[in-house]
Amino acid sequence: MFRLLKLISSFQNTLLLAFLLLLAFLMVVRYNQQQRHIMGDTLLEISGRVHKQQSKLLAFLRLPQQNDSLMVRTRELEKQKDSLFAQLQALRNQLLADTLDMGYVDSLYPAREQFDYIPCFAIQNTLHKSYNHILIDKGRKQGIRPGMGLVSPSGVAGRVVEVSDNFSLALSALNLSFKLSVMLEGTDYTGVYEWAEGNYQYGYIDALPLDAESLLEKSQKVVTSGVSTVFPRGYLVGTIASTENLSQDGFLRVKIKLATDFNRLYNLFAIDARHLPEIEELNERMNSDE
């Protein structure tokens, strides 16, 4: 027994090394890339605060570009608003004409909005890893919940996975485990968006049916299909960069250019799908019936 102990003590350095290596390896495997659960609330809060200060400085330097893109977006929304107003006015006039003798009409309110947009800022964002994340400066207190979609003014950006009181962490669309149901704009063909490591400007759509090939053309828009219920239908993901089929397994796989410029990601909106709890409840009821 004594000799055994002595033997062990002569290997103690190596044993310590092996133990620490094992510990580190278990950490990697256990808390894998998809969600950094080890960070937990407290650590996310701390590192969030640190990165927030840092990003304030960077944001200041980026102001001119941000301003430009916001101007473009504002103009677009303004146009949209005008056309919607015109439509509404036309409808109202028509209705008034139809029911002339009823006088005042006030039943013409739009249907209840299903999606709410919570404005937030990306305070930390990487591009060059295999599993990229975005750190956001809003958290549970501001209404962010895990599972919410994240969009930039120009397109889809990611999905929230972890939330602390004042900060949250999202899978970037540049993350190997980020998948999204998308469709070709103006058609019924749906596919799955995914990212392949390397370039932060390009992604892929996979699993498009083969008969969509004839419809493919360069710079055609690819939008969210709305199937996931996380993103509203028709939100821009990117445009087709090349029509070449990269897959051999009976589906189409094409390269797309992402609409969001991840290199200059700052203004974001978290999408609060208000009808989601209702759908989840339905699903749950269905599952419990089975």
Next chain:
Amino acid sequence: MNELVKYIVVGLLYVLLQLFVFNHLTAFHLATPVVFILFLLMLPIDTPRPVLYLTAFTMGLIIDIFSENSVAGLHTFSSLLAVAFRSRLLILLGASGARGMDEFSFQNQGLLWYMAYLLPLIFIHHLAYFLLESLSFSQVFYTLFKAMVNTLYSFLFCYLICLIFYRK
């Protein structure tokens, strides 16, 4: 005691520099310099091995947690591995062992010596890091390429720091 305080302060400085400066010096969205490992590699040659391992573990863990999105354990594992090979390599380079202990110092070594000492260890760090990050061998050549580019990039900064601060 004084020495200990000095090393703790220097270690903290390395961590802060890594987190707030070097993590943001990414080139071509491919290479990020890892410099904190230089602190571990430049610790005095007679540092007891358990101290070395525990320092590497703690430092790696801190970097992992506060890097914007490194996975917990990645830097911890790879810096431990690099440090584990440190004493072997030092013996191989004739710096430690029966004879060299007393007269050897990390200061004022030439570029060639730094290359022979730092490059392999930094490469071990990066290789372990990227292999663990992808957790697969499916893209092994891309991983190797990434490790090599990162090694050269990190070495550049490490050598600069050696030139400026490890000089008498």
